[in-house]
Amino acid sequence: MYEILSKQDVAPVSKLFVVSAPEIARKAKPGQFLIVRTDAEGERIPLTIADFDREAGTVTMVFQEVGKTTKQMGKMEAGDVLSDVVGPLGLPSEIEYYGTVLCVGGGVGIAPVYPIARALKAAGNYVISIIGARNVNLLFWEDKMRSVSDELIVCTDDGSYARKALVTEPMKELLGSVRRIDRIWAIGPAIMMKFCTLTSKPFNVPTIVSLNSVMVDGTGMCGACRVEVGGQTRFVCVHGPEFDGHQVNWDLLLSRQRMYLTEEKRATEEYDHECTCGTRAV
Ligand code: FAD
Ligand code: FES
Numbered sequence: 001m002y003e004i005l006s007k008q009d010v011a012p013v014s015k016l017f018v019v020s021a022p023e024i025a026r027k028a029k030p031g032q033f034l035i036v037r038t039d040a041e042g043e044r045i046p047l048t049i050a051d052f053d054r055e056a057g058t059v060t061m062v063f064q065e066v067g068k069t070t071k072q073m074g075k076m077e078a079g080d081v082l083s084d085v086v087g088p089l090g091l092p093s094e095i096e097y098y099g100t101v102l103c104v105g106g107g108v109g110i111a112p113v114y115p116i117a118r119a120l121k122a123a124g125n126y127v128i129s130i131i132g133a134r135n136v137n138l139l140f141w142e143d144k145m146r147s148v149s150d151e152l153i154v155c156t157d158d159g160s161y162a163r164k165a166l167v168t169e170p171m172k173e174l175l176g177s178v179r180r181i182d183r184i185w186a187i188g189p190a191i192m193m194k195f196c197t198l199t200s201k202p203f204n205v206p207t208i209v210s211l212n213s214v215m216v217d218g219t220g221m222c223g224a225c226r227v228e229v230g231g232q233t234r235f236v237c238v239h240g241p242e243f244d245g246h247q248v249n250w251d252l253l254l255s256r257q258r259m260y261l262t263e264e265k266r267a268t269e270e271y272d273h274e275c276t277c278g279t280r281a282v
């Protein structure tokens, strides 16, 4: 059992849990993820390790309420327990000195970008970060990102806060300027990562993305998270989640993400109905 030690609303539909998980915290590295189950009946969902504290024995997860399980988690409070938290899973980010790096986080992707930017800064890189979201209500961690970046650009798609732009716009300006960018991390919704890689491709700057394919076991056994990278089949849970974004078959990923849309919609509707009727507490 994994106790939720604290809960925070980082944005209206995005919540943060600090969870007691000493064994995971001891081994966690930026770029890795967890598989979480709320209760014995719950489905397994992957969530990135947004932060960890080895001494306190805690891991932090930030999740956006998009469907049944994340809405259910959103109703949990400090003191409640998650029945399973498995991790750290996946390969860590390749943190080393590259020179000037660009860290781009979109929406809930800001959470996984944060520990990566922090580690890149600690490795001596000059870190330029761009964070963005559809609107101000989906934006969070501006201060945290500023604290680990040499420069920070904030934007919203609709202009409700900071610069009105998609993250690809300042990205293109930086890449087209006299400055040399040595490596890019771009994490967020698949469509955002796809356009970030299309933006960086003409400039030939290596661009790392963290793929969010549908996962079940998270250990390479079920094949659910299959993606195509450089013409080869890869399992995101064991070969990733980070890959060379210029090699990813984005259309396949985007279509596989929608594979269970009917079932997911039905599960969410049933859950919402049970909550409205009062037959479900959490
Ligand atoms: P549903 O209605 O069931 O699903 C909504 C959409 O989420 C689906 O259409 C599908 O595209 C995706 N999804 C559903 N089930 C899964 C699954 N088992 N595995 C992967 N994607 C799924 N989200 C965050 O908010 N914060 C994170 O830090 C985060 N990290 C992730 C790290 C990895 C490696 C991966 C693969 C995904 C990550 N996600 C993260 C996405 C998160 O797992 C989904 O949003 C979540 O599973 C949705 O569950 P749901 O029941 O609430 O919604
Ligand atoms: Fe089953 Fe990756 S989630 S192989």
Ligand code: MG
Residues within 6 Å of the ligand: 043, 067, 068, 069, 264, 267
């Ligand atoms: Mg679900």
